[in-house]
Amino acid sequence: xxxxxxxxxxxxxxxxxxxxxxxxxxxxxxxxxxxxxxxxxxxxxxxxxxxxxxxxxxxxxxxxxxxxxxxxxxxxxxxxxxxxxxxxxxxxxxxxxxxxxxxxxxxxxxxxxxxxxxxxxxxxxxxxxxxxxxxxxxxxxxxxxxxxxxxxxxxxxxxxxxxxxxxxxxxxxxxxxxxxxxxxxxxxxxxxxxxxxxxxxxxxxxxxxxxxxxxxxxxxxxxxxxxxxxxxxxxxxxxxxxxxxxxxxxxxxxxxxxxxxxxxxxxxxxxxxxxxxxxxxxxxxxxxxxxxxxxxxxxxxxxxxxxxxxxxxxxxxxxxxxxxxxxxxxxxxxxxxxxxxxxxxx
Amino acid sequence: xxxxxxxxxxxxxxxxxxxxxxxxxxxxxxxxxxxxxxxxxxxxxxxxxxxxxxxxxxxxxxxxxxxxxxxxxxxxxxxxxxxxxxxxxxxxxxxxxxxxxxxxxxxxxxxxxxxxxxxxxxxxxxxxxxxxxxxxxxxxxxxxxxxxxxxxxxxxxxxxxxxxxxxxxxxxxxxxxxxxxxxxxxxxxxxxxxxxxxxxxxxxxxxxxxxxxxxxxxxxxxxxxxxxxxxxxxxxxxxxxxxxxxxxxxxxxxxxxxxxxxxxxxxxxxxxxxxxxxxxxxxxxxxxxxxxxxxxxxxxxxxxxxxxxxxxxxxxxxxxx
Numbered sequence: 001x002x003x004x005x006x007x008x009x010x011x012x013x014x015x016x017x018x019x020x021x022x023x024x025x026x027x028x029x030x031x032x033x034x035x036x037x038x039x040x041x042x043x044x045x046x047x048x049x050x051x052x053x054x055x056x057x058x059x060x061x062x063x064x065x066x067x068x069x070x071x072x073x074x075x076x077x078x079x080x081x082x083x084x085x086x087x088x089x090x091x092x093x094x095x096x097x098x099x100x101x102x103x104x105x106x107x108x109x110x111x112x113x114x115x116x117x118x119x120x121x122x123x124x125x126x127x128x129x130x131x132x133x134x135x136x137x138x139x140x141x142x143x144x145x146x147x148x149x150x151x152x153x154x155x156x157x158x159x160x161x162x163x164x165x166x167x168x169x170x171x172x173x174x175x176x177x178x179x180x181x182x183x184x185x186x187x188x189x190x191x192x193x194x195x196x197x198x199x200x201x202x203x204x205x206x207x208x209x210x211x212x213x214x215x216x217x218x219x220x221x222x223x224x225x226x227x228x229x230x231x232x233x234x235x236x237x238x239x240x241x242x243x244x245x246x247x248x249x250x251x252x253x254x255x256x257x258x259x260x261x262x263x264x265x266x267x268x269x270x271x272x273x274x275x276x277x278x279x280x281x282x283x284x285x286x287x288x289x290x291x292x293x294x295x296x297x298x299x300x301x302x303x304x305x306x307x308x309x310x311x312x313x314x315x316x317x318x319x320x321x322x323x324x325x326x327x328x329x330x331x332x333x334x335x336x337x338x339x340x341x342x343x344x345x346x
Numbered sequence: 347x348x349x350x351x352x353x354x355x356x357x358x359x360x361x362x363x364x365x366x367x368x369x370x371x372x373x374x375x376x377x378x379x380x381x382x383x384x385x386x387x388x389x390x391x392x393x394x395x396x397x398x399x400x401x402x403x404x405x406x407x408x409x410x411x412x413x414x415x416x417x418x419x420x421x422x423x424x425x426x427x428x429x430x431x432x433x434x435x436x437x438x439x440x441x442x443x444x445x446x447x448x449x450x451x452x453x454x455x456x457x458x459x460x461x462x463x464x465x466x467x468x469x470x471x472x473x474x475x476x477x478x479x480x481x482x483x484x485x486x487x488x489x490x491x492x493x494x495x496x497x498x499x500x501x502x503x504x505x506x507x508x509x510x511x512x513x514x515x516x517x518x519x520x521x522x523x524x525x526x527x528x529x530x531x532x533x534x535x536x537x538x539x540x541x542x543x544x545x546x547x548x549x550x551x552x553x554x555x556x557x558x559x560x561x562x563x564x565x566x567x568x569x570x571x572x573x574x575x576x577x578x579x580x581x582x583x584x585x586x587x588x589x590x591x592x593x594x595x596x597x598x599x600x601x602x603x604x605x606x607x608x609x610x611x612x613x614x615x616x617x618x619x620x621x622x623x624x625x626x627x628x629x630x631x632x633x634x635x636x637x638x639x640x641x642x643x644x645x646x647x648x649x650x651x652x653x654x655x656x657x658x659x660x661x662x663x664x665x666x667x
Contacts, residue, residue: 023475025475051475056502057498057501057502057505059494059498059501059502061464061494061495061498062464062467062494062495062498062499062501062502063464063498064464065461065462065463065464065467065468065495065499066464066465066467066468066471066499066502067468068464068465068468069464069465069466069467069468069469069470069471069472069482070468070469070471070472070475071468072448072453072465072469073403073453073468073472073473073482074472074476075471075472075475077468092458092461092495093461093464093495096456096457096458096461097454097456097458097461097462097465100444101454102661102662102663102664103436103439103440103661104436104439104444104446104454105435105436105446105661106435106437106439106660106661107660107661107662107663107664107665108448108449108661108664108665109448109664110664111664141662142662142663165663165664166663166664
């Protein structure tokens, strides 16, 4: 199959949906400028015109209500935020209005609104350009929350999100933009709410979100050489969260590590731990382990930033701990290939 | 005889009497929902909604009783929602603050000040894209002018030339705080007129003047392609939330109310009917029919069932019929 990048997959998903359905439109700060949101909106304004791909004033709350209004009146808006952090300015609309609108009509009206937001990392993004916050959104009934990992997830889930009749928050990690993988050329969908076994294994289950799947895959590759078999479950959708794959996997392995690209306290990792505790209590051979951001704002300087973020090494050490193994010598391992690629600025 | 005058009067009377029935029955504690009463505001709700017609789309604040009844004329679903019954607009889930009847063009109302304003702008964008000639209208109080969402929305609608009518129902208070303690400017209409937005205002409680002003505003949207801002003052007769007067609270006086009540919108419109030659008996008859309608509606609503167990979970997301 043809291979394209995560970013190209996003672009293709929007373009094909805009070709298929004239009610789909794209808007947000910078979507039509020369940088095109890291290239993800490239060509859309040119192909579909300024009515269907347009830049906006800097008013996240207002433009979120705008999206809701357009969505309840027959359109399918895609609102793009180049950083998740900027979505905090729209929380009133998201939490008070967007998430409750269907309920206020007894479920009779559609709210087909997609909100794409990008998680920044590295080269000094700091605490205003690095948050993921998916647990915030997943906490709210009425919002769907999706975190694609592979290029095919990006395309299939974005098309599903656009076709969904409910609000979907679509969270994209900046470093995944370069990930390349097989993606069908024709429009394809991946159901919202369906997880993915990213890697099959039998000794330990790692449930990872977004970029942490890349770290988990690296950890699994190293551990495999030591004869340890890691199963990686990517939920892809955390709201509504179908825990079937997680529960099946943990029942099989008896060990559960959650590697979430977010803070741990009151986060998605805690949700997974609770579900596993409820549904796999008798099968657990060890307590659930959570891995996530350090409980601090995200610092700028590289050395502290490295300490802030969880990585493959943390996952390897957690697996060793679960299985009672001595630490593997990792001095010759090559980590962070994507970080080396990312020279900034944004 | 003037059909328009009578129709407008009937709509005013429905809104006023519906709330008088609420006042009568609220102490029975069966309507368990915070009431932000419309009394005093009816001429704006009725005049503007009548001008919009069935095609227009309305969004509102939590002070929504009068605009809901004027726009939807759906008394049963209105009372049912207040009583928390299965037959309400949202099966009792919404109560007084979240009334919505999209099938009748009443898209939403909200418990958060200014939060429907940007939504109305998005509704207008969709109408413009569809080239259907429809107008969306959002009602909000002067308190909403303090919120960023108002200015964001005004800017976007002016910039993008969207067919939206901003209807400011100015009662001079945000909850209990008067305008002069909140506003760092002298005139809202002066400021709004600097935007690419048509501005209309009138010092009136006359429903017919408001109706014609709203028609002018709608016409201006259609001819210029720009949004319109309608500024109308009124006096809130009752407390901010609840069914009682609050002239003893110290922040406003009964004398002030008495001044406004001299030009109460129902009194004015009733007088107009008499002046136009309607017989007192005919007006009384029309009023009694509405009273009967309200009484029957409340009777039906009281007999209606509460939502069934499991209803709680329905409608969080869109549900196909």
